[in-house]
Amino acid sequence: MREALLSAQGVTVHFGGLVAVDGVDLEVHAGEMVGVIGPNGAGKTTFFHTLSGVLVPTAGRIAVAGDDLTGKSAHIYAAHGVARTFQTPRVFKEMSAVDNVRFGLEFAGRTRQHAHDAFDDPFAILDFLGLAAVASVPAGGLTPSRQRLLEIGMALGARPRVLLLDEVASGLTHAEVEKTAQLIRRVRDELGLAVIWIEHAVRVLMSYVERVAVLHQGAKIADGDPRSVARDPAVVEAYLGEEGDTQRMAA
Numbered sequence: 001m002r003e004a005l006l007s008a009q010g011v012t013v014h015f016g017g018l019v020a021v022d023g024v025d026l027e028v029h030a031g032e033m034v035g036v037i038g039p040n041g042a043g044k045t046t047f048f049h050t051l052s053g054v055l056v057p058t059a060g061r062i063a064v065a066g067d068d069l070t071g072k073s074a075h076i077y078a079a080h081g082v083a084r085t086f087q088t089p090r091v092f093k094e095m096s097a098v099d100n101v102r103f104g105l106e107f108a109g110r111t112r113q114h115a116h117d118a119f120d121d122p123f124a125i126l127d128f129l130g131l132a133a134v135a136s137v138p139a140g141g142l143t144p145s146r147q148r149l150l151e152i153g154m155a156l157g158a159r160p161r162v163l164l165l166d167e168v169a170s171g172l173t174h175a176e177v178e179k180t181a182q183l184i185r186r187v188r189d190e191l192g193l194a195v196i197w198i199e200h201a202v203r204v205l206m207s208y209v210e211r212v213a214v215l216h217q218g219a220k221i222a223d224g225d226p227r228s229v230a231r232d233p234a235v236v237e238a239y240l241g242e243e244g245d246t247q248r249m250a251a
């Protein structure tokens with residue numbers, strides 16, 4: 001079997017007495033698009049923090065393309081091709097949109113080998129995202145939805161092999177969510193990246209990913225194709241009380 005691009009084994013995060021992430025295993029291959037869902041506070045963002053070196057797990061192991069990066073810094077993860085967005089966008093508000101994209105590359109280190117020459121040019125990335133017209137506009141002057149797109153641009157600027165998206169569609173209109181989802185799929189198709197995508201809009205997410213992992217109280221309770229995951233009794237149970245989400249999943 002071919003080697004996973006990203007491999008998490010038994011990843012656990014304790015915050016004092018709270019177990020925010022509880023022994024999570026996840027393997028993702030190049031070209032895979034995997035959704036991560038779970039109720040509020042399930043540990044999704046904390047898990048992403050460990051996958052991108054923002055947080056060192058209390059226990060477990062994380063490898064990228066076979067290299068064990070457990071305990072390494074976010075820069076090292078970026079240098080190995082892991083790029084991410086944040087639940088609250090972290091663009092540099094004073095810097096122009098195009099300089100924000102350039103920063104992505106600075107962060108990952110200029111020397112990293114990569115497969116996609118077209119995205120060497122930060123303007124090409126902005127164009128792909130529909131942001132070419134605002135290349136020179138300070139990021140703080142962009143609408144919140146454009147700032148979210150720009151964050152994807154910063155991640156793409158880092159020449160990723162693995163793209164981690166934390167609720168990039170939150171706060172967008174339904175039409176914008178669909179557009180963003182199509183963009184993300186094009187990124188995967190055209191660049192062959194592995195994409196791991198956390199989203200609360202479960203139904204949209206389920207219609208765009210081939211595989212979905214479900215976190216509940218820190219633990220992974222399901223991992224499989226969206227149809228079977230949506231019917232999994234443990235998943236339905238986890239979502240009870242989260243009114244709306246269960247109905248959206250079943251729809």
Ligand SMILES: Nc1ncnc2c1ncn2[C@@H]1O[C@H](COP(=O)(O)OP(=O)(O)OP(=O)(O)O)[C@@H](O)[C@H]1O
Pocket residue numbers: 015018020038039040041042043044045046047087
């Ligand atoms: N820095 C921290 N210190 C202490 N507890 C934390 C910290 N960060 C997160 N937590 C707690 O860890 C748990 C998991 O939080 P996390 O943000 O990972 O969940 P999430 O699944 O991303 O939730 P949401 O869907 O609301 O974004 C929650 O109980 C949260 O309160």
Ligand SMILES: [Mg+2]
Pocket residue numbers: 044045046087
């Ligand atoms: Mg979160």
